[in-house]
Amino acid sequence: MIERANAVLVLEDGTTFHGKAIGKIGKAAGELAFNTGMTGYQEVFTDPSYLGQLVTMTSPHIGNYGTAEPESESKSMQCAGIIIKKFSEVASREISDSSLQEFLEENNKVGISDVDTRALVRHIRSKGAMNAIISSVDSDSIESLSEELKNVPSMEGLELASKVSTKEAYVLPATSEESTLKVALMDFGSKSTIAKCLNERGCEVKVFPMDTALEDLLAYNPDGFMLSNGPGDPAAMTSSHQLVKEIIDTNIPVFGICMGHQLIAASQGLTTEKMHQGHRGLNHPVLNHKTGKGEITSQNHGFVVSRSSAEGNDNIEITHSHLNDNTVAGIALKDKSVFSVQYHPESSAGPHDSRYLFDDFIANMNSNKKS
């Protein structure tokens, strides 16, 4: 056993947790979030939607199977830091290429272990999401960390997608036998599995920077638009609202995921709200109103489309609802081939129950192509 340095986690409201340092020695601040998944920590840590957040994993052991490069959702770790209960120094998996400690170090990230993560989650549950700071720097005092924390901006009103969106467009070829469709993927911080799900279904995908002008997008002559997930407050992305509206008006099929879903909603004049604590886990139940069937979904969002504004818009159909709190989980535009979901049908990490939505999107593109 390596003797690890002490670390501390200080919350905005002054609550303090002590633990052990993992990853590099240093500090990291951001909004506290948690994920209740029991598998897939690597996918969570590399998901651009978690940009700048401190992610608490509720699963008690993290790091057991190390990390493996092909299972990352982006090129590097995206969350600012991690908070866990038991850290595994041993990585037990043949295909693992690094232990989690090595992975954190390579990514220059800070973490804290041996924290009563359950108490922390219960705290966030009652007090709501808030900012926090992790430090494993010996000289930092609780007071100085609290002081530093005051300079960390609130997530509300924060635009973050531009930090993770690709700077250059690039093409990902289809991986199935026949390639028939072309999809323009608007990258607001896309998880790589979204493109993979399309590639596997015979789509060529071109990933575009989020601020690409409509005419440049149309120059690719896409059969459909995929609006990706991403970090930050969708309400702060006014120029994207406009672009999404223009995309929808082209009458080309559109599929939005998470941030993409919220942008579609905003472009149609619906409002989004910040949630008390967000949905962050792999076990969230969603009811598909069309089929009457349930699906277990992977979710990660702190903002949600307001139900009253969706119900108040005649052109919006609520296609999916979250079964626990009845929040809006999916919408479709009645007069267009446009639909979106708040959750992650590409999953990774999480169940594959909702991957049929990619098939639906493909069907939309095919039928649009024929007509």
Add this chain to the structure above:
Amino acid sequence: MPKNEKIKSVLIIGSGPIVIGQACEFDYSGSQASRSLREEGIEVTLINSNPATIMTDEVVADNIYLKSLEPDSIREIIAKHDIDAVLPTMGGQTALNLAIKCDELGIWEDNNIDIIGVDIDAIEITENREAFRNLMEEIDVPMAPQKTAKSFLEGKSVAQEFGLPLCIRSSYTLGGAGAGVVYDEKEFDNLLDAGLHASPIHEVMIDKALLGWKEYELELLRDKNDNVVIICSIENFDPMGVHTGDSITVAPAMTLADTTFQEMRNMAIKMMRSVGNFSGGCNVQFAVSPDDEEKIIAIEINPRVSRSSALASKATGYPIAKIAAKLAIGYTLDELDNQITKTTSALFEPTLDYVIVKIPRWNFNKFPGADRKLGLQMKSVGEVMGIGRSFQEALQKACQSLEIGRNGLGADGKEITDQNQILESLEFPSWDRLFHIYDAIKLGIPFNRIQEKTKIDIWFLRQIEELIKLERKIEKLSLDTIPKEVLFEAKQKGYADRQIAHLLKCLESEVYSKRDELGIQRVYKLVDTCAGEFPAQTPYYYSSFELENESEVSDKKKIVVLGSGPNRIGQGIEFDYSCVHGVLAAKEAGYETIMINCNPETVSTDFDTADKLYFEPVFWEHIYDIIRHEKPEGVIVQLGGQTALKLAEKLERYGIKIMGTSYDALDLAEDRGRFSKLLKDNNVPYPEFGVVESAEQALELSDDLGFPLLVRPSYVLGGQKMKIVINKEELEHHVVDILRDMPDNQILLDHFLGGAIEAEADAICDGENVYIIGVMQHIEPAGIHSGDSYGVLPPYNLGDLVMQQIEDITKKVAVALDTVGLINIQFAIKDDKVYVIEANPRASRTVPFIAKAYDEPYVNYATKVMLGDKKVTDFNFQPKKEGYAIKIPVFSFNKFPNVNKELGPEMKSTGEAIQFIKDLKDPFFRKIFAERNLYLSK
């Protein structure tokens, strides 16, 4: 549309007597299902031949039939009740088989009864390996290579093709007869030959043995809309090659990446959907290759609730049987609430922020000559579950729950150091492999060797290694020098104060005081299905060492009921029955009830049973901390068998009130010297006896007492190590044998009344008044343990004179012992004279039987007497006495082919059944009476 309104009356089939492989987990599922249906206003009729179950109690079902599980019993029930549907998935394979039998006879169809919760075709496909294999091929789910062979030559060529090791199973034999794993050619030839002979069609199935592959189980639920959720993933610590019921298992899966897990999840869902169209629970088992391919192979699927689903329910808090019953009557998952949070949906997958470890409990010592190696056939008789905030903590707690004389894993001075013995044990697992893995690491056997021999995932082995490293650190310290962080770390890793005391070379109480001083206190966390994401309503707790304590103490008057720990021979489901009734009675008497137990199969550990459930080892330290936290009025120890009773002394010493009969009286009954004096003072006859502490003393005493002699250690249950000896040689051998296993124990020698008749009485006493609830006469002559004898209620040929003596003595002894609560007294009757063999002032194995036979809630009454809430005279006893009730002992000898069925003073049976007869002309009674001497060994 929610539920099917046409279903107004449902028949639930139970699983019958407890045998190895089918235990009280089905009492739990049957009880849950019954309650779940009654909540919906459905009339529930229940059939089970096992009288020791809660499910066959009127608190659970509307109509109860304690009948043999045969089509005739079903016909009889159908004739009396207007049954709309039968739910056969709650009673294990026994219930499914009966449902199929009735289906073949057309009983269901003729009476317009729907089979719900399962599809008969689905059962057939999953039971028929050939059909199942074809189906899996169709849906593209891989299985281990398998071929059938009808001749020795064919078998040899299959072996050539697959390569060793191989699994061989005979076709169409029951209970895994003739099944085994073979490692070399000679073994293969032998088993192939035996297997071909054992099979009625002379056919064997040969599988490539995926030894060393990692083994997993998933528990699924499906509704009629084809929604499927995975309730729990379970990883086996012991890789492929050991029956899952005999494996140490861990939830959630510890060493699976999301990619592999999701692939497994997809396969499980596909498999469940492919086997048939039914709403309910299902269990799927997989093997995963430990190499870089991570190949997943399906092993089997069980379309019903199982031992694993009971474990999964306790592990996650998601009551699978309860929900499965609702799905069976037409609800869909999205229409139901999560039973723990009550605010979120039942259509979800529980997520755990803790770890559970299940360890099986074996009873090999009851079966001398049995093959103790673990393999394809299940051999364990019970199990325990430990819950902790880490694998290590859960593992230690599970080890503390086992009651095998260990204080946890390691740090108790009981490790072995014989390298060859350890290496052998690593490769050929038996009940103690876990302990030997610890010993191997401690001894410095190279890690690669341990991994190569055990094939256990390195992650688990490293967890055990970490424990040893911590112990080495602690050993260098003393009580005065141990820093708070180190002590805290040890407690977080699940070490008992007793283990730490062993390492620090001090007393357990000193460690306790030290951590009290340092503020290292147990806290209690909630099992809530959602890792804290939502508030939960259900008070289901486990302990850990962390910051926040979630268990709020109310200001109501409280009572703690101590459970009976893991099932084992001599202490089984009967005690859980008593505990559950104790809890219900205390609730009625106005107490907040607190249950402490560690057996995941039981009704007592259902979060719906007590007001508060602490899923903790029934181990002093855990009990004491809960008592300090909750401050109950007292503790009930009379209901949880020897497990609870043996904690009485310490409770007394720490000034904690024991409800009912005092510790002193409990001790008096166990202390043969004091007890005999009491009998003598009351003019009660007893066989000549003596107490010895060595073989020399025993030989000397035998001259006075004369042979045959009954030899037994004190303070044991189920006649453990009890034996009748007929000469000095045998006596010497047995005494030495006892002292080897139980040093410092006192040994009792009784003159054995050869040819005597045995009887026993159970009574309730409030200190003054005694009510005899029943007297049972054994069919076999004295010398066979009461648990293994056929018993008849009331006695079938005891004269008035003898009955009068039994009644008088029972009353006299109960009062003399100051009994407040239950008492059981065993008698030997010779030449019309009644002798007392022993008295146990606690709930006995027979109390549930008598309660069922006479249809009166005796444990409920006795609990109210213990609590001082009622006097015996307050009850209006109205036993339903018609004919006779016969208690039939049920054995699991077929699991140990090398062991002969020989009965004696040490109990061997695993379960019991009840049969009612009108009179003594009954042919069943005539038969067992005629065979009464058949199995007596010596």
